[in-house]
Amino acid sequence: MARLPGALELPAVTSDRLTDRISLGVLARIVPRDLVDEVLAETRRLEQRKRLLPARVVVYFTMAMCLFFDDDYDEVMRRLVGTLRWLGSWKGDWKVPSTGAISQARTRLGPEPLKLLFERVAVPVAGLGTKGAWLGSRRLVAVDGVHLDTADTPENADAFGRFSHGPKTAAFPQVHVVALAECGTHAVFAAAIGAYTSDERSLAATLFDACEPGMLLTADRNFYGYGLWQQALATGADLLWRVNANLTLPVIRALPDGSYLSLLIDPKIPVARRGQLIADARAGHAPPTESALPVRVIEYSVPDHEENGTSELICLITNILDPTDVAAIELATSYHERWEIESTFDEIKTHQRGEKRVLRSKNPELVKQEIWALLLTHYAIRSLMIEAADEADIDPDRLSFMRTLRITRRQVTDQADFSP
Numbered sequence: 337m338a339r340l341p342g343a344l345e346l347p348a349v350t351s352d353r354l355t356d357r358i359s360l361g362v363l364a365r366i367v368p369r370d371l372v373d374e375v376l377a378e379t380r381r382l383e384q385r386k387r388l389l390p391a392r393v394v395v396y397f398t399m400a401m402c403l404f405f406d407d408d409y410d411e412v413m414r415r416l417v418g419t420l421r422w423l424g425s426w427k428g429d430w431k432v433p434s435t436g437a438i439s440q441a442r443t444r445l446g447p448e449p450l451k452l453l454f455e456r457v458a459v460p461v462a463g464l465g466t467k468g469a470w471l472g473s474r475r476l477v478a479v480d481g482v483h484l485d486t487a488d489t490p491e492n493a494d495a496f497g498r499f500s501h502g503p504k505t506a507a508f509p510q511v512h513v514v515a516l517a518e519c520g521t522h523a524v525f526a527a528a529i530g531a532y533t534s535d536e537r538s539l540a541a542t543l544f545d546a547c548e549p550g551m552l553l554t555a556d557r558n559f560y561g562y563g564l565w566q567q568a569l570a571t572g573a574d575l576l577w578r579v580n581a582n583l584t585l586p587v588i589r590a591l592p593d594g595s596y597l598s599l600l601i602d603p604k605i606p607v608a609r610r611g612q613l614i615a616d617a618r619a620g621h622a623p624p625t626e627s628a629l630p631v632r633v634i635e636y637s638v639p640d641h642e643e644n645g646t647s648e649l650i651c652l653i654t655n656i657l658d659p660t661d662v663a664a665i666e667l668a669t670s671y672h673e674r675w676e677i678e679s680t681f682d683e684i685k686t687h688q689r690g691e692k693r694v695l696r697s698k699n700p701e702l703v704k705q706e707i708w709a710l711l712l713t714h715y716a717i718r719s720l721m722i723e724a725a726d727e728a729d730i731d732p733d734r735l736s737f738m739r740t741l742r743i744t745r746r747q748v749t750d751q752a753d754f755s756p
């Protein structure tokens with residue numbers, strides 16, 4: 337009989353250490369043991385001597401820790417080893433390490449292996465048939481940022497800072513995470529971590545290596561800057577960004593679908609020169625790329641959230657200049673798929689971590705480790721959901737993240753995954 341992914345196999349009782357057999361059930365398919373060992377070797381975290389908690393086990397522990405936020409360290413470890421104890425597949429002289437020992441093991445590991453693991457594992461997962469993930473042949477992706485509360489310690493406060501407004505100060509330090517995610521699958525495939533006051537654009541700029549031709553990258557109005565637009569454009573991806581309605585966008589030529597061609601002019605260009613660039617463009621002359629970039633503008637209004645009869649002007653710019661390639665209405669509709677990244681952050685902050693919970697790590701290096709483990713675990717769960725959705729030929733949005741999370745938690749405790 338074929339074995340289901342992550343299902344239970346009973347090994348012969350050997351002299352192996354218990355910690356040689358710890359894994360994460362179905363999640364081990366996404367983060368296999370061989371890859372963990374490869375990353376540990378690259379980051380020089382492999383032990384020279386046998387420890388109660390080898391580095392490989394600590395990697396899987398940090399992921400399990402991000403599945404069971406309500407449990408303390410030793411309880412998370414008990415969940416990992418409980419099935420092995422019941423099977424009698426390990427020696428009785430091994431005991432669950434103390435909280436202090438686990439903390440020391442996490443400190444030895446540091447954030448680098450989890451960061452590298454995420455970078456190796458996390459890639460866009462939508463297949464060509466994945467519903468809701470594409471605009472024609474273009475993969476819909478979004479960039480955005482989120483703040484996560486950390487444990488209130490002097491170290492975290494010094495490293496990350498916290499929100500303050502006049503006399504009011506936030507109760508917890510906050511870390512700023514900027515991420516790239518697929519709109520249709522909620523899979524985060526690139527991320528950057530910074531302090532609360534980190535510039536969102538600067539963090540986003542570090543992620544553009546993950547963009548490539550065939551993607552349509554969406555972003556809200558907080559991200560636009562001439563230099564950042566240039567950098568994103570250089571990746572070969574197509575762009576669809578919202579900009580402030582007061583950004584100067586001269587009409588070069590109106591298009592039949594209601595959009596119009598315009599120019600983004602380098603802010604360093606003198607005012608007199610800008611006028612000449614606009615006049616030349618209207619005369620049919622392409623502007624020099626070092627001075628200005630052609631864009632297509634889509635403008636439309638939406639009712640505000642108060643439903644009081646007023647509306648909000650949405651102004652989008654794109655490098656897709658031909659309306660016969662993608663019509664303005666299709667681009668406007670696709671831009672609103674960008675909100676799926678907000679749902680992604682909600683899954684991570686509210687459902688996976690727990691509402692109003694803070695990251696448990698007490699110092700900045702372990703905070704970063706915990707965030708990479710959190711993103712890695714979320715990616716693994718989402719990958720499993722996409723497999724299920726594609727097999728059933730349904731939109732991934734129809735699947736429950738919470739139900740999948742509960743199933744994944746049961747897999748950790750009910751089915752030990754024995755790597756060869």
